[in-house]
Amino acid sequence: xxxxxxxxxxxxxxxxxxxxxxxxxxxxxxxxxxxxxxxxxxxxxxxxxxxxxxxxxxxxxxxxxxxxxxxxxxxxxxxxxxxxxxxxxxxxxxxxxxxxxxxxxxxxxxxxxxxxxxxxxxxxxxxxxxxxxxxxxxxxxxxxxxxxxxxxxxxxxxxxxxxxxxxxxxxxxxxxxxxxxxxxxxxxxxxxxxxxxxxxxxxxxxxxxxxxxxxxxxxxxxxxxxxxxxxxxxxxxxxxxxxxxxxxxxxxxxxxxxxxxxxxxxxxxxxxxxxxxxxxxxxxxxxxxxxxxxxxxxxxxxxxxxxxxxxxxxxxxxxxxxxxxxxxxxxxxxxxxxxxxxxxxxxxxxxxxxxxxxxxxxxxxxxxxxxxxxxxxxxxxxxxxxxxxxxxxxxxxxxxxxxxxxxxxxxxxxxxxxxxxxxxxxxxxxxxxxxxxxxxxxxxxxxxxxxxxxxxxxxxxx
Amino acid sequence: xxxxxxxxxxxxxxxxxxxxxxxxxxxxxxxxxxxxxxxxxxxxxxxxxxxxxxxxxxxxxxxxxxxxxxxxxxxxxxxxxxxxxxxxxxxxxxxxxxxxxxxxxxxxxxxxxxxxxxxxxxxxxxxxxxxxxxxxxxxxxxxxxxxxxxxxxxxxxxxxxxxxxxxxxxxxxxxxxxxxxxxxxxxxxxxxxxxxxxxxxxxxxxxxxxxxxxxxxxxxxxxxxxxxxxxxxxxxxxxxxxxxxxxxxxxxxxxxxxxxxxxxxxxxxxxxxxxxxxxxxxxxxxxxxxxxxxxxxxxxxxxxxxxxxxxxxxxxxxxxxxxxxxxxxxxxx
Numbered sequence: 001x002x003x004x005x006x007x008x009x010x011x012x013x014x015x016x017x018x019x020x021x022x023x024x025x026x027x028x029x030x031x032x033x034x035x036x037x038x039x040x041x042x043x044x045x046x047x048x049x050x051x052x053x054x055x056x057x058x059x060x061x062x063x064x065x066x067x068x069x070x071x072x073x074x075x076x077x078x079x080x081x082x083x084x085x086x087x088x089x090x091x092x093x094x095x096x097x098x099x100x101x102x103x104x105x106x107x108x109x110x111x112x113x114x115x116x117x118x119x120x121x122x123x124x125x126x127x128x129x130x131x132x133x134x135x136x137x138x139x140x141x142x143x144x145x146x147x148x149x150x151x152x153x154x155x156x157x158x159x160x161x162x163x164x165x166x167x168x169x170x171x172x173x174x175x176x177x178x179x180x181x182x183x184x185x186x187x188x189x190x191x192x193x194x195x196x197x198x199x200x201x202x203x204x205x206x207x208x209x210x211x212x213x214x215x216x217x218x219x220x221x222x223x224x225x226x227x228x229x230x231x232x233x234x235x236x237x238x239x240x241x242x243x244x245x246x247x248x249x250x251x252x253x254x255x256x257x258x259x260x261x262x263x264x265x266x267x268x269x270x271x272x273x274x275x276x277x278x279x280x281x282x283x284x285x286x287x288x289x290x291x292x293x294x295x296x297x298x299x300x301x302x303x304x305x306x307x308x309x310x311x312x313x314x315x316x317x318x319x320x321x322x323x324x325x326x327x328x329x330x331x332x333x334x335x336x337x338x339x340x341x342x343x344x345x346x347x348x349x350x351x352x353x354x355x356x357x358x359x360x361x362x363x364x365x366x367x368x369x370x371x372x373x374x375x376x377x378x379x380x381x382x383x384x385x386x387x388x389x390x391x392x393x394x395x396x397x398x399x400x401x402x403x404x405x406x407x408x409x410x411x412x413x414x415x416x417x418x419x420x421x422x423x424x425x426x427x428x429x430x431x432x433x434x435x436x437x438x439x440x441x442x443x444x445x446x447x448x449x450x451x452x453x454x455x456x457x458x459x460x461x462x
Numbered sequence: 463x464x465x466x467x468x469x470x471x472x473x474x475x476x477x478x479x480x481x482x483x484x485x486x487x488x489x490x491x492x493x494x495x496x497x498x499x500x501x502x503x504x505x506x507x508x509x510x511x512x513x514x515x516x517x518x519x520x521x522x523x524x525x526x527x528x529x530x531x532x533x534x535x536x537x538x539x540x541x542x543x544x545x546x547x548x549x550x551x552x553x554x555x556x557x558x559x560x561x562x563x564x565x566x567x568x569x570x571x572x573x574x575x576x577x578x579x580x581x582x583x584x585x586x587x588x589x590x591x592x593x594x595x596x597x598x599x600x601x602x603x604x605x606x607x608x609x610x611x612x613x614x615x616x617x618x619x620x621x622x623x624x625x626x627x628x629x630x631x632x633x634x635x636x637x638x639x640x641x642x643x644x645x646x647x648x649x650x651x652x653x654x655x656x657x658x659x660x661x662x663x664x665x666x667x668x669x670x671x672x673x674x675x676x677x678x679x680x681x682x683x684x685x686x687x688x689x690x691x692x693x694x695x696x697x698x699x700x701x702x703x704x705x706x707x708x709x710x711x712x713x714x715x716x717x718x719x720x721x722x723x724x725x726x727x728x729x730x731x732x733x734x735x736x737x738x739x740x741x742x743x744x745x746x747x748x749x750x751x752x753x754x755x756x757x758x759x760x761x762x763x764x765x766x767x768x769x770x771x772x773x774x775x776x777x778x779x780x781x782x783x784x785x786x787x788x789x790x791x792x793x794x795x
Contacts, residue, residue, distance in 0.1 A: 052703050053637070054655035063642040063652060123637015123652065123704025127617075130636055134617040141616035141640055232610055232646035232769055381648045382766060383601065386586040389579050 009432045016273075016428045017173060021421070024267035031417065034410040041407020044400045045120060053123055055400045061385055062378040062395035066405050067121040068227075069370040072245070073252070074114035074408065075148070075224045076366065080253030081107025081155055082217035086210045095281055097434045098273045098426045102264060103257055104159040109415040110256075111152045111220075113408050118144075120404055140226050147220040154213040160188075161206050165429040168192035181422075221246045228373070234311040235304075235319075235377040244296050251289040252366035258282050258359035260416065262352065264425055273426055276350060283355040287343035290362060294336045315380040324376050327368050335365015537717065542696040543631070545623030550738035551711055552626070553725075554756060555600050556778040559732035561785030562587070562598035569727025572662045573712065576701060580651055582709040583724050587788040596788045597780035600733070602724065603628060603649040603709035604765070604773030611641035611650065620706070626738070626774050627711045629696065635705040642706060646769055650708045657701035711735075721746070730785075738774075 048055050058065040084103035088096040118141075119125050135142050167189035174185065192198060222242040229241035258279065265274040301320075304312040319328050339358040348354040375395055379385075385393045397405070510526045562585050570576075570583050582602065589596040605628045612620050612628060619634035620641050642650045696713050712722035720726075725733045726746050736743030736753060744750045756762070760778040 052653070052655045056654075059654065060642070060651055061648065063639045118638070121638070123639070123706075124635065127634075127636040130617040130634065134619075134634060136616060136618050139614050139616035139640070141614070141638060145616075227640070228643070230614070231644045232771075233643070378643075382646045382769075383648050384586065384588075385648075387584075 008435055012431055012435065013169065013173075013428055016424050016426050016431065017169065019268045019270070019420070019425045020170065020174065020423070021177065022268060024269075027267075027417075031414065034414040034417075037410035038407045038414060041404045041411070044403035044407070048120075048400050048404070049125070053121075055398060057396050057398045057401060059389075059392040059395070061381065061388065061393055062375055064121070064374055064378060065395055066371070066397040066401045067117050069374045070405055070408055071114055071117035071121075072224055072373065073367055073370045074110045074117060074412070075220055076245070076249035076252045076370070077256040078107045078110035078114055078151070078155070078253070079217050079221060079246070079249040080110075080257050081158065082213050083250055083253055084257065085158060086214045086217075089210050094434065095278060097431045098270075098278065099257065099261065099282075100162065100430065101159075101423070101425060101427045102260055104155065104162075105416050105419045106253075106256055106260055107155045108152075108159050109412045109419070111148060111155055112415065113412050115148050115152065117408065140223060140230055143223045144220075144227060147216070147223045151213070151216045151220045154209060154216050158206075158209050158213055161202065161209060162427050162430060163423060164189060164192050164202065165194065166424050166427060168194065169428055170424075218246055221249045228377070232382070233377055234315045234380050234382070238300065238304075240296065240300055244300060247289065247293050247296055248366065248369065251286065251293045251362060254282060254286045254289055255359040255362040255366065258286065258355060259363065262356045262359075264420070265352075268420075268425055270425065273431075276352060279352045279355040280349055283343050283349040283358065286355075286359065286362065287340060287349075290336055290339050290343070294332075294340065297332065297336070311380065311382060315376065318380065319372065319376050323379075324372060327372055331365045331369045331372065334361050335369065336362075339365075537696060537714075539631075539633075542629070542699075542713075543621065543623065545625035545627060545629075546713065546716055547624070548739065549625040549716070551605070551716065551774065552736060552738045552743065552753060553602065553605075553711070553775045554734040554736075554743050554753070554762065554778065555775065556732045556734070556760070557597050557599065557780035558778060558783050559730045559785070560585070560598045560600055560728075560780075561730055562788055563729070565727045565729060566600060566724035566733060569723040570709070571660070573715075573723035574701075574710075575659050575661065576707075577658045577660050580707075582651070582707075595780065595783070597783065598785075598788055600724075601647065601649070601765075602775060603711070604647060604771065604775045605709075605711055607772035607774060608770060610644040610646065610769075610771060614640045614644045616640070625713075625716075627713055629699060629710060629713070630706055630708065632700060632702040632705040632707070635702075637704040637706070639706065646766065646771070650706050652706050653701055653703050656703045659701070 056065060056067075081103045084096060084099050088099075119128060122128070131142060131145055137143075167185050171182075171185040171189045174181075222245065225241040225245035228236040229238060231237060261274050261278065261282070265271055301316060305316050318324060339361045342348050342354055342358040342361075379393070379395070511523050512526055513521050513523050564585050566583050567581050567585060571578060571580065574582065576582070584601045586599050586601065587596055588599040605626055607622075607626070609620075609622055609628050612622050615621070616638065617634055617636055619632075619636065620628065620630045622628055637652070639652055642648075642652060696710070699707075699710050699713075701707050712720075715722055721735050721744060725735045725744075728746050731745040731747050731749065734743035734745045734751070734756070736750070738753060741753045742750050743753050743756065756778070757776055760781075762776040762778050764773045764776055
């Protein structure tokens with residue numbers, strides 16, 4: 001038994017280290033296309049800086065548009081790190097090991113772009129430092145800045161801490177990489193030798209940060225919700241908004257990690273680490289979150305619809321049966337109800353394909369829903385819109401906004417890809433610990449004996 | 463031209479006093495010798511003394527080296543932020559008189575050199591319920607005493623002054639537009655592109671007649687009566703790209719004890735403006751009435767009182783209207 005474990009540990013180490021520098025399918029095309037989209041977005045932003053925000057579709061009534069909707073979306077998917085690394089850790093979930101680093105990478109990238117979106121939306125981004133020099137703490141914007149910065153820092157630490165033993169492993173075992181990479185691995189490994197004292201310190205550090213990061217994550221989403229909930233606007237001013245954002249974020253985050261995992265599983269040939277079981281379990285998690293989010297939606301729209309206050313009814317009419325009806329019902333039916341049905345059927349949930357389809361639907365619904373949270377409300381101010389200048393009483397994003405929005409998504413994806421080019425996709429030392437404690441099946445090592453699934457070995461000397 | 467006594471020993475009160483009084487007084491008293499120094503901007507101490515006359519008749523003597531050129535800023539930025547001491551500005555709009563002619567908007571645009579596409583004061587049609595009579599509703603910024611906009615501003619770019627005015631510092635505004643989302647009255651406008659500075663032509667006699675026939679049933683809409691100032695006293699209220707702007711209650715006029723453009727532009731005498739501390743409001747015709755009496759007699763109300771924003775603009779209900787009712791055309795657009 002002892003021998004077998006040792007053998008397994010060696011194999012785990014070899015296989016997981018091999019993902020570094022490994023070229024996955026169509027890597028060059030992906031990186032090339034994503035870089036082009038990102039650069040085009042940067043160009044669009046420079047154009048916007050020169051011309052002013054007039055190049056966007058936003059006007060005086062719809063004064064917040066796609067950028068703020070995307071801020072809410074990126075903030076949303078960043079919650080997945082706290083969910084996987086923190087919540088699943090406390091609940092002692094054993095199958096979480098292969099997900100930890102993926103979740104943290106998604107969080108780190110998403111919160112970075114969440115921080116960028118409001119800057120893109122500013123009329124005077126060069127005055128950003130005024131937030132420090134003239135900041136007023138009673139403004140929710142300042143809370144949001146502080147919360148995002150804190151959560152980013154926390155996520156960075158949470159990404160780095162469990163990486164240290166892996167970096168030491170890379171320092172010791174990886175060959176054939178550039179001198180700079182050798183130096184970087186050595187520098188970042190901060191003299192980790194794996195002594196019991198170091199292990200104890202690392203464990204304590206991770207325990208502390210996993211507790212700290214949870215309230216941070218919840219506050220980021222709640223404060224983002226307050227940006228709109230603390231106004232006197234129909235549909236925005238509801239005490240439900242905080243939980244609505246937090247659970248919407250958890251749902252979008254769970255869908256996001258399913259999609260990223262599916263890509264990594266095939267791209268890096270990690271089929272026996274990220275197995276059916278993971279998709280099944282995450283599918284169940286997504287099912288629960290989607291069902292709960294549907295419940296929150298029924299509260300958010302059903303309660304005011306029943307009460308029938310004049311302004312609310314006008315807004316809801318427009319949302320459900322007017323301009324936004326298609327998008328609204330797409331979110332409710334395709335983004336919530338259909339995924340719930342798919343994921344409720346055990347046979348389908350056991351097939352990765354169906355879990356991914358459900359995740360794509362949830363994801364699409366979540367993006368559109370962020371748009372619906374922001375724009376229809378702005379078109380229904382308390383003082384009726386009259387004699388508006390043509391084009392001021394409607395909103396449709398211009399090419400500049402689409403370009404910058406697309407660049408946000410591609411930049412996010414690119415950053416995740418680059419993180420995994422530099423660091424192991426799956427946390428090696430935690431996986432090996434899991435093997436020692438719980439046995440290989442429990443932590444997700446499946447089909448170990450199937451040689452067809454074994455990954456290629458590169459840059460590695462055992 | 464303006465000079466300021468720069469005396470290290472003088473206490474602050476005296477300096478303030480002098481700054482105000484010398485702007486007009488000193489030029490007369492400072493002789494040709496002194497003026498040379500003032501114009502050249504040098505500070506060489508050649509021992510020459512000049513006499514300056516203060517507004518209250520005192521003659522003071524000082525060295526020419528103490529004289530400094532004063533920038534042509536009638537109101538400092540600090541004063542602009544503080545507001546006019548001792549005042550609490552308030553507006554009353556009589557909906558029974560407003561006939562929706564829109565001259566308040568026209569004159570406001572002229573005063574602030576903003577294009578027609580911007581409306582700091584809007585006139586919209588209102589009908590509270592199908593059987594109630596429609597009426598014209600004039601909507602400036604309400605300069606709330608509990609302003610939702612200033613609460614959310616992250617950099618103190620929009621703020622409440624001591625004189626009740628909610629102002630915007632466009633050198634400070636970062637353009638996040640949270641104030642626009644927070645304002646329940648849609649009072650705020652954003653400069654999406656480079657703002658136009660419009661120089662409206664002075665009305666000729668011919669234009670005035672055209673105007674008279676087109677407005678208010680000949681009740682005397684006279685555009686020339688509205689004075690157009692060249693530069694606003696409150697410098698940082700100017701339109702700037704990427705910044706928010708809105709109705710400012712014309713503080714530069716108030717500093718000269720004059721009425722805002724919308725008030726002097728309203729031929730129907732529908733808009734009153736004044737000081738709550740004095741309990742007096744005045745309309746275009748110069749009728750000054752007791753604020754508290756007017757509010758009580760005419761059962762005044764504030765728009766959307768239930769929001770708790772405490773607006774500084776009161777409305778007199780459209781009882782016994784003096785104009786044709788609106789046809790609610792604007793509702794569709």
